[in-house]
Amino acid sequence: MKHILMPFVLSLFVFSNYGFGSQERLAISLSYDDALPSQLDHALPALEKYNFKASFYVVPTAPAFQYRLDEWREIAKLGHELGNHTVFHACSASKPNRMWVPAHNDLDKRPVKSMLEELQVANTLLKAIDGRDERTLTPPCFDEMALGGNYIEAASSLFIAIKSQEDKSKVALIAPANIDAQAIIDFIEQQPDSIKLVNILMHGVGGDHLSITAQEHEKLLQYLDENREKYWVDTYINIMKVLAL
Numbered sequence: 001m002k003h004i005l006m007p008f009v010l011s012l013f014v015f016s017n018y019g020f021g022s023q024e025r026l027a028i029s030l031s032y033d034d035a036l037p038s039q040l041d042h043a044l045p046a047l048e049k050y051n052f053k054a055s056f057y058v059v060p061t062a063p064a065f066q067y068r069l070d071e072w073r074e075i076a077k078l079g080h081e082l083g084n085h086t087v088f089h090a091c092s093a094s095k096p097n098r099m100w101v102p103a104h105n106d107l108d109k110r111p112v113k114s115m116l117e118e119l120q121v122a123n124t125l126l127k128a129i130d131g132r133d134e135r136t137l138t139p140p141c142f143d144e145m146a147l148g149g150n151y152i153e154a155a156s157s158l159f160i161a162i163k164s165q166e167d168k169s170k171v172a173l174i175a176p177a178n179i180d181a182q183a184i185i186d187f188i189e190q191q192p193d194s195i196k197l198v199n200i201l202m203h204g205v206g207g208d209h210l211s212i213t214a215q216e217h218e219k220l221l222q223y224l225d226e227n228r229e230k231y232w233v234d235t236y237i238n239i240m241k242v243l244a245l
């Protein structure tokens, strides 16, 4: 009898870790885009202090990626996710307020096939750093249309999940910049029961662009830590593997 029950008990254990227990709680994905130095200096130590795993959508051309490669390798070893954010971070210059998009990096002029190859290069580069075969994508600027078509739709087979392509009725997103922790907490608490995942998409933490202060960032983590019975904080890839939203 004992050996017959064993597989059942084991499968229950697996479910309680990754299934039922997780799904009852609202999933929270903390992500940090663009490989900014303030993420290494401020966000990472705070995440480690509260033992939360997060996702870093890196841009390989960013100086903080090129010159601090060992730290990104270490971040992956700690269980955080290194996510694909393309290689060059091309965005559409034709959209409003896109004066900052340089002519050589204009998504409007980049063929879909070039973008697909770029995404593959980024996946290979990240694999060389963390050894992982599975990857998620955050499209730069959430733009989708390249020259000749939608490159995000064309790239779906390369990724476990793509941020912005989830079921909108079940996923909410906030990209905090120059706001305090309470505004983010209010956003989380105001979500209806139909929402299963809140993406908190950050850039600078205590520096760099679109930033929140290190103090407010820590307040947010402290709140999530104090409410672990309500929230399942994990990497975007871990959450999407379970919830498949």
Ligand SMILES: [Zn+2]
Pocket: 033, 034, 085, 089, 140, 141
């Ligand atoms: Zn970005």
